[in-house]
Amino acid sequence: MTDLPPTSEAAPWQMQPIALLRSPYREKFGIPRQPGLVDVTSHVDMVAGYDDPAMVEGLEGFSHLWLTFVFHACAEQGWRSRVRPPRLGGNTRVGVLASRAPFRPNHLGLSAVQLVDIDTRGGVRLTVLGADLLDGTPILDIKPYVPYADAIADAAGGFAPTPPTPLEVGFLPAAAAALQGRAELEMLIVQVLSQDPRPTYQAGEVGREYGMALADVDLRFRIHGGRVEVIGIAPRA
């Protein structure tokens, strides 16, 4: 506070994306607000200059990774001192640094993901579970999850001590028909919608119809009480 640092230490740093994330999330709407709640499969594709298989040698011994990424789709909107976390119903404001909200200085995000596969044929592609990030998210760093330093079981979780309660998800007949032979897509839809994708300020609106682009389809759905009803599923244009 006194004893302010030399400006050199507070000078900006230029960060180069080392990988891009590939996921079924085509728009911000619908992405769970906390990582690890949905087991969506994503790919981390190392970009040119960072695609040397030597860089990931030994990574296969770790079950989980940290991804440090940029909330790139929010960067243009800048940051705020206070945000309204969904976990507080969207009405109570907290400091942005007391949240994991994307509208933060530097727009940095952090997700622990499960490492499923490492493919080094023709570049480097990691397959991960639980990275609930927009398709195309720039990854700035990948680190092993080191349980003895990172897993603090007795940490106090402030206003988010437990995961949110998932909603039930059902399909109207037309939607169910569109899922014939697509078990994986059905699982993805159920997982994503059970996390209640509505903006919290609309959570009280009954019967409103929502649309969402997910993987290769467009969804239409409604939410009443604790239940999501999928009305339609159409191939995306």
Place this chain on the structure above:
Amino acid sequence: MTDLPPTSEAAPWQMQPIALLRSPYREKFGIPRQPGLVDVTSHVDMVAGYDDPAMVEGLEGFSHLWLTFVFHACAEQGWRSRVRPPRLGGNTRVGVLASRAPFRPNHLGLSAVQLVDIDTRGGVRLTVLGADLLDGTPILDIKPYVPYADAIADAAGGFAPTPPTPLEVGFLPAAAAALQGRAELEMLIVQVLSQDPRPTYQAGEVGREYGMALADVDLRFRIHGGRVEVIGIAPRA
């Protein structure tokens, strides 16, 4: 791998330090290689433009924080595809992304720290435990530790499944005398030296004397077997 991203997503991002860390670590030598092993008290001083108390409202409900920082003292030396982790004796190389080494692309670091105090009189200063970082480290982000998403108790820890075994630390009479009435400094020295600060390629060298600047003193010490012997403690010039 195929299907390469538009270059815009892989364009560089400019990151502005929002805070600077103040710690007793005056040089890289001696800093524990994994965060959280030593309970050193540090201060996170928000820099001008990010020192609005509103930004940390609600943070007091969380016991632990994530600090995302830059290994600024290593940035000039660039990065390597493979590194030799101390945990593997310094002889075996692994991919840099399978390590937490500082010589990584973007030089980003990540530490879980315990939040001890928030002082918003005349700026914002957080007091934290376990941030084993060089004095002056630029902090790019501060996030609450959310146990249900971040604490993965059953994660597999690769080549670093457990914390390293600490060394015993003893003081020769002259060093012990210099610690009269400085219990806190003594505790700091014991914690830091017990983590074996030697570069691993020298771990076999018996009787070699090392020097280290820590807090306001210069230390001299030797290591034989599992024991560190502090030879001298002098006020720093």
